Amino acid sequence: MNRFYRALLRLYPAWFRGEYGDEMAAAFAERQAEGRGTGPIAIQAVADVVPNALAVHWSVLRQDLRYTVRSLLKSRGFALAAVLVIALGIGANTAAFSVANFVLLKPLPFPEPDRLVRLCEGPGGWGCNNQMTGLNYREFVGRSVSFQSMGAYRSWPVNLVGAGDPVRLTAAALTPSVLPILGVAPYLGRVFDSAQGGEADRRTAVLSYPLWQIQFGSDPGILGRTIQLDGSPYEVIGVMPPGFEYPRDHRIWTSLVLRDDGECCLEGIGRLREGVSIGQAKSDMTRVTEQLNSERPVEQETGHSTFLLRDEFAPRYRHLLLALCGAGLCILLLSCANLANLLLSRAVAREREFALRTALGAGRERLVRQMLTESVVLALAGGAAGFLLASIALPLLSLLVPTTLAVTGGPGLDFRVLGLATLLIGVTGLGFGLFPSIRSAGTAWSGALREGARTGGGGKRRLRNVLVTVQIALSVVLLISSGLLIRAVGRVQSIEPGFAADSVMTFRTALPRPKYDSTHVRGEFYRRVLSQVRALPGVKSAAYTSGLPMVMIGGLGSITVPGLDLGPRPPTASFRYVSPQYFETMGIPFKMGRDVEDADLPARPWVAVVSESFVKRYWPGENPLGRQFRLRQDLRTVVGVVGDVMFRGLERSSEPQVYLPAVQGPEVILGAYDPKDLVIRHSGSSAGLYAEVRRIVRAADPEQPISNVRPMTEVLETQTATRVAQVRVLAALAAVALLLAGVGIHGLLAYTVAQRSQEIAIRLALGGAPRRIAGMVLSQGFRLALFGIVPGVLGAYAMARAMRALLFGLDPADAATIGTAVGLVLLIAVAGSVVSARRATRVSPMAAMRSE
């Protein structure tokens, strides 16, 4: 029994056991011998030892904590620096990885998401540049073998009337197979029935949970209720569960019945058969399209783009996020190196303290515990501060989430990353805080006392040199990378969009069908709204367009020119239906000819205003006015020429542009492209404009909602928002890195000067010139910087090549950027060294000798 009790005693700290263990065991044995104990002996032993051992540990911990707080308060600079360094490392890393994890790794909120695939026509690649025609969709369904099921859908912006204020929503018309493919059951009611290809459900709608909650007050009797979408009645048959949102930001779903004619503009989705890989599905689809092409004339050839639903975002997001993660990791490593350096110099500074305490009888265990407590306290404090930093940084980083991502919501802080980063920091803290002190406590203590403060052998100094070099290299990598990205943003921002966004407000009034089926009724609405808006004080001009540049990037039509052979695949141009004054309002420069006019009615000859690149493409060096071309099938006469607009966005090339009078077009095309965006150029402030426009629109049609109210400058800014956000993040990280590297150099040199103060003192006493001594310290700092810069530049070049896609044509070895970055690092190195160099020249020989 006694042996069991002694084994239990191991729960106590070793020093306590050593002090009292024998006595306790003896007392326990005597009590048993005298038969004083009650109950089974084993239980008595456990009840005796366990709570008391815990209490002893707790009291030691409290002591250690008190001591830690005292000693950290005494060296406040160290504590602050350490917490800051840890916080920056953990914060930056956690925020970066949380966002990346959300975009790149978070599973889609559907069952077996790895089997969900997006399908489109057109050349293979990441995204759907071309949408599917109904014809091809049917062929894909009929001929492919890899899919358990395939579906098609189309986005459909609608006005919802009949539930509070009229609202503008994005609906999706789905073939009945889409919701079963996603595999999410409705929350209420049912989804579309596949009987007769959805025909049975032609006038039904399924609501999203938030729409049901907000617009219909969670009405439990919603099923069977009739709502108005764009003026047509739809019966609600179901409500989807909370969190379901596909496509992203769609709030209501209707049944899509495929027409037999050449229907265009479908998006495809499919679920792979069990065991079929995405690679197999791709080759299957390639086989299908090749088969189709062999049966068709060349102008009807098609292609496919098949990729996992998970990957529906541009590859540059992946690059960007990987760059961000790289930067986060760099900062974490920098923090570790910096912390290691801080701890090493602290350990050296405390060698005497520990040696003294050991000599006074403190066991090694107590000292190790003490250091452990300090490391944990620092790591926890830094972790908490890092958590705060990450939560501040996350909203900024969320701007980097691509809008096409099929995952709903935004990124939250990833606690696994936070934990891992804290762990890495903790291990660093232990490694560099604990082991030197164990060594000094165990073996070197007598030496430490004998030698005075000049301990810290060559090995430790080399390690510190390496750590500082690593920090410099990492900060060079970050500086160059962010420098390149800053230059890239500058390049993008300096691109002329082709229009003047200042003082232009935009409003959307999308006219619903079938209420506005008639071109004449629509024309009346435009004329009435425009004439009243133009009469408002402060309004210089106003116009309607079927799509704002950079907002609507589709709207392409094939061009043929009578008498010109343009090959079997006709080139395309973007076309927009506009009202008069559009160019004036948008600040698109007029080159020749006239604007579209109110007199360009459907019955009059169909005209067009074209862009300069259009003229260059078809009639180079000739007068284009009066020339004719066909857009799709309709013959148009050129009446005016305007400047080009980057309608696809600043970073993409745009097709030539054609502008058509708002009412001159075939019904079928005007249905999808009738003007809906009202643009107003105003003088002075835009405040109050919305209220006036709302009054005017209400008067024209009380059921007509207004949406997408924003200045044109905002549209332009969103073009560079991701880049600007990314640059801000990387620049902040680079600044942090630079600061850390500077602190590292300074710390190392300050320490070296302190270490060598005796040697310096002797040199000074023997007549050494202070200038030479300062030079010695400076050159040491300089050498360290150079050792770090060379691998840093090489690393940065490798990184820049990897993220070439983000550089907008900038050379990864851009000399100006590399030069600036290297210069900055050298500057910081010198700044970090100067303080120490000055201190070295002021070492007083007498003081240095006396300190021994």
Add this chain to the structure above:
Amino acid sequence: MPIDPAALEALLPLHPQTFHILLSLARGDQHGYGILRAVEERTGGTVQLSAGALYRTIHRLLEQGLITEPRHPSGPTDDPRRRYYRLTAFGRAVALAETQRLGKLVKLAKHSGLVPGTA
């Protein structure tokens, strides 16, 4: 060594176990198991100290300077190999202060009509 009244005051009130241990040492040096037995006998077994609780308290009392470990214990030593503990002047003052505190409490209770046997 003069006794710091503030340090003394900070230790009051004493935990009953602590008070019992100090009482056991009031009449002379004692080893750990002796304290255990003395406490049990004095209280008729109502206060039972485990070995773990005893030595944890002893360690604290040593640190606080209420007791000390004499090299040559005085009085009857039944086993010279054991470790003996002795009340310090400070420990005696603390025990005394606790006794006075308890006495005042008892007096107060009596004044309030709480006399044993009358309830």
